[in-house]
Amino acid sequence: MIDINLIRENPEAVKENIKKKFQDSKLPLVDEIISLDKKKRELQTEVDGLRAQRNTLAKKIGALMKEGKREEAEEVKALSKRNNDRVAEIESEMSQVEADLKKDMLSIPNIISKDVPIGRSDAENVQGKVFLKAEEKPFDVPYHLDILEKLDGIDLDSARRTSGNGFYYLTGDIARLHSAVLSYARDFMIDKGFTYCIPPYMIRSDVVSGVMSFEEMDGMMYKIEGEDLYLIGTSEHSMIGRFMGTVMPEDKLPQTLTSYSPCFRKEKGAHGIEERGIYRIHQFEKQEMIVLCKPEESDFWYEKLWNYTVELFVSMEIPVRQLLCCSGDLADLKYQSCDIEAWSPRQKKYFEVGSCSNLTDAQARRLGIRYKNAKTGKNEFVHTLNNTVVAPPRMLIAFLENHLREDGSVYIPSVLRPYMGGKSEIQVKK
């Protein structure tokens, strides 16, 4: 949600931003908001006056009662009652106007960074920097599922029986590798000065509706039957929810946190769960990083965050590139976003393994996350950012394809060996 003052003061800039995102159908909302906002303020003035009257009358009644002037008091009561009817009328009109206003405000996209490339859809995303040389293998790289099966590292048949499509058993060295990657990533972020955090894996509906739209919720979130609880789709949900409705002192910023959690997603809609293997699944695990900082520092942190992910992948000897999200592909809450994509020697192209976003104050405004500005003494909204550190098992696809050898064994880069009992490779099971 953007600042309504921006719409009041500079509606043209807001419209320009909407055009940049190719959401022209939302253009009329801006004028609608201006008129709803005006209406709201008129109603507010009126209702404030009437309430002031109510307060005065109530005091008068109290005074009369004390003096024992019962009859006079009754007269004023009747007057006050009539006044209150009018208050109720305007209040209900006002709550309607407020609801409409809020709905419109939620549809207005966040102002995007000047650095965001302009484009209609993900097809127009722009390649940024590239790290390590993306090389083709001198042999055919099999589909990741086949690699996993050769290494005796996966059992999808049983998972389908116990849980259905979109679930998996990882076994043996592959399961260990999965944990090793997460542990290594956790320590990597701790070394960068981030605070490690294990959050709740279930959250209440008010937190859910705070962190996402109804459509997203419907398409992603699993609900616990008979409870007001949902399984988180990412630890960002509970990590950001942690700060809902709080004001923190300026010296508590920046908050630099890295969290681990399993993630549960229905994956309803566009791509679905049909794809074979472990690319898109209902359950995965993720090491995440989130930052809450002062407004003037969020650009700095954005650059830092995505570079951490790159550094992590490079240390595991996996070629990656940065892909700049274009204006049309950017979610409404985001100011700027990029994906980190890993090289797939099989497909001979890059695919997404993480995503880094700066939401500026849009998320914080929606959730009421503020800090006390030490200079001005005012409470102001923080900026929030989030980024994937690493999310296996999807990340394992990149790992296996890049480190596969012709004989079917998989090479383990040195940084992971301490987490793998010193092993330097995973061998094919005879």
Next chain:
RNA sequence: GCAGAGAUGGCGGAGUGGUCGAACGCGCACGACUCGAAAUCGUGUUACGGGCAACUGUACGGGGGUUCGAAUCCCUCUCUCUGCGCCA
């Protein structure tokens, strides 16, 4: 899970139907005193919204209700504490 107690400003803590946005204390800010500091004294100090301003509205865990009027009474949810029970 059962029973009892409770949730008030940055913190502690009064307040049980009207003059309460809230006593008192702590903390914090500013000023006085001092060479400087401590101590002491004085002043100020909730948030959000409307208004050029004067001023004004709302909020005492969340939601709903009673009343002319609710921090205060009723319902409900959440959370905390104490005791019992159960359990990794």
